[in-house]
Amino acid sequence: MKLLSATGDAPDYFMQPRMFPMLLLPWWMAESGGRKPNRGFQSDVVYSTLNGYYYIRLLDNLMDGHGSVEISLLPAAAFFHSEFLMTYQKYFDANHPFWPVFRSAWFSSSEAVASEVGVVCFDEDAFRQISAQKLCAARIPLAATSYFYRDAESMKPWLEFMAALAGWSQMLDDLFDWHRDLRGKKDSYVLSQARQHKREGETVEAWMARTGFNWGVSVLRGWLPELRRLAQPLGSAALNRYLDLREKMLEEDNAKLGAGLKTLVKISAVLSIEKNYSARPN
Amino acid sequence: MTLQQLINKVLNDPAFFSALKKDPAKALQGTDEKLTPEQIKALKELNYKTLEDVGSAFAGPSAIT
Numbered sequence: 001m002k003l004l005s006a007t008g009d010a011p012d013y014f015m016q017p018r019m020f021p022m023l024l025l026p027w028w029m030a031e032s033g034g035r036k037p038n039r040g041f042q043s044d045v046v047y048s049t050l051n052g053y054y055y056i057r058l059l060d061n062l063m064d065g066h067g068s069v070e071i072s073l074l075p076a077a078a079f080f081h082s083e084f085l086m087t088y089q090k091y092f093d094a095n096h097p098f099w100p101v102f103r104s105a106w107f108s109s110s111e112a113v114a115s116e117v118g119v120v121c122f123d124e125d126a127f128r129q130i131s132a133q134k135l136c137a138a139r140i141p142l143a144a145t146s147y148f149y150r151d152a153e154s155m156k157p158w159l160e161f162m163a164a165l166a167g168w169s170q171m172l173d174d175l176f177d178w179h180r181d182l183r184g185k186k187d188s189y190v191l192s193q194a195r196q197h198k199r200e201g202e203t204v205e206a207w208m209a210r211t212g213f214n215w216g217v218s219v220l221r222g223w224l225p226e227l228r229r230l231a232q233p234l235g236s237a238a239l240n241r242y243l244d245l246r247e248k249m250l251e252e253d254n255a256k257l258g259a260g261l262k263t264l265v266k267i268s269a270v271l272s273i274e275k276n277y278s279a280r281p282n
Numbered sequence: 283m284t285l286q287q288l289i290n291k292v293l294n295d296p297a298f299f300s301a302l303k304k305d306p307a308k309a310l311q312g313t314d315e316k317l318t319p320e321q322i323k324a325l326k327e328l329n330y331k332t333l334e335d336v337g338s339a340f341a342g343p344s345a346i347t
Contacts, residue, residue: 176340178340179293179341205285205289206284208289209289257339259329259332263328263329263333264285264288266328267302268284268285268288271321
């Protein structure tokens, strides 16, 4: 767990602004519309979600080959899964409508992780139906929160927003992980686009530097208005501030990394002048 | 040197670009690149500072999931 965090402290990992806000979404939902959240319940939601995250992350790392110590940690999956699930048994009896939502989200998440391995080429549909669904277990703490506050009608718009944010976050993840995925021979929507659109003889790396990163940023930029539209009826000022922050971070990354990639293209162009010149007949 | 090789340098050997800015001919010794004075001038004029974030963003540990 400490290895996930650059500082060695788990809270620093989960509090990164780039992290999908799985811990914050239920809190924002709980306090929306001026409601005072129940801190005991919300602490349990955080505890359950952390265990669920470690469970998924353990399996995901093993499946995509990023793992180094995960095989020896595999028995700990029993602990993570039990703590994730049993926390909710304190609040919802076996016949409560929370459990069908739990089952559906939990199974969909597992199915997405399993299906992703077999995809040869990702188009936008495959991305939305498989990759973006990997985060769908985040529906569970939101459903628990809405049932705990007896506010079941708020669940649907929050789940719709969460699904859209999961897609956006996964696209961002794929864009920034393109080189790690390429090296690890793991396919993604971004890498599939690179393979489809690169010029003849051009490498994936060259396409990413020349145009792929810009393409990815423009896709993310294009999906933001839908996120804002879905956030609007949720009545959470904190959620809207979060979207402002993510938009600002995206533009900062675009300016910073886009400039760096352009410099690489320029260096390559300067170095290729001599080769082109030498190739000409005398 | 191809764009692919340059990207791999950013991710695995960022010090190469300090050397390239300082003395392009020396930095490329041992490669197939034979630089003209115009190329050396052009390489010295580029803004290498912009490369600093590229390596950490794309080569470091994944920050999200």
